[in-house]
Amino acid sequence: MGNWDHLVGASWRGECWAGARAELPLLLGVLPFGLVYGVLGLQAGLPGWAVVLMSSIVFGGSSQVVFAQLWGAGVPAPVIVGTVGVVNLRHALYSASVAQLLAELPLRWKLLLAYLLTDEAYMAAVGRLTSGPRSAVRHWFLFGTGFTLWAGWQLSTLGGVLLGATIPAGWALDFSIALTFIALLVPSLRRRSECVAAAVAGAVALLAQGVPYKLWILLAALAGMLAGMLAQALQRGKSHE
Incomplete structure (x- = not known):
């Protein structure tokens, strides 16, 4: 957990910049x-x-990569939509964990923060939201993390499009995506159910x-989620014995 003492009595600007x-x-x-x-793409x-x-519309790195791969393989649209939806299901878990903490916000704020709530934004903000000092403007902290990530993602995507025009089509970059996923995933595996x-x-x-159809x-994705849920349920059962 971070040290949030400097945020006691902070303004919305202070929360946002933090x-x-x-x-x-x-x-x-994120940028690479x-x-x-x-x-x-x-x-x-x-x-x-x-x-x-x-x-800008989907704003979900892994699901966008999956979409691009399936589109390039000529996969039918229903399969693409279903797969992208499953990959993005984890965002619902992030939302559920902070919903009560932000329940008093007006609908416009909930919609905006839901749009900005991604893996990295959640990781950076959850400590402030759950254990930091109570503040009527602490949702600006989540906005600050989410908007910073959003801006970086837009710029890096644009850079990739401009760079892609100079890279031969025969260069296979799929493996680099797998390496990026592994680099982001491994440090976040802390619980047995996650492993x-x-x-x-x-x-x-x-x-x-x-x-077929990738x-x-x-x-x-489905097998991983089911295995994680089962492992978590078994672990909870043992703790209650």
């Missing part, structure tokens, strides 16, 4: 990811404007490579 500063170190991993996504056959627009979910998802992804992505 959130932005908390998010900045995480951009070191955005560059690679921009390049992959072009290689998948998407026009540059669509690649950039998707970063189980990651291991099962990885195993299913390898075993299901021959499934459905191995959907199968791996």
Whole structure:
């Protein structure tokens, strides 16, 4: 947990800037990811404007990469929508964990913060929201983390699109995306259930490579979530014995 003493009595500007500063170190991993996504989007056959627009509308790094890969493989639209939806289900968990803390906000704020609530923004803000000093403007901290990430993602996507025009189409960058995911995932695995979910998802992804329409992505995501939920339920059962 961070030291939030400097935020006692902070203004909305102080909260916002504190959130932005908390998010900045995480951009070191996000910016290269955005560059690679921009390049992959072009290689998948998407026009540059669509690649950039998707970063503003969807604003979900992993789901955007999955969309680009499935689009490039000619996968049917219902499969693409279903797979992207499953990949983004984790955002509902983030929302549930902070919903009560932000329940008094007006609807316009809830919609805005829901849009900005991503993995990295949540990681940077959850400590402030759950254990920091109570403040009527602490939602500005989450806004600061979310907006900083949003701006970095837009710029890195645009950079990837501009860079992609100079990279030969024969260069396969899919593997670099896998390495980026692993680099972001491994440091965040702390609980046994999380390790189980990651291991099962990885195993299913390898075993299901021959499934058509790249459905191995959907199968791996579902298997990982189910395994994680089961492991968590078993762990809770043992703690109550």
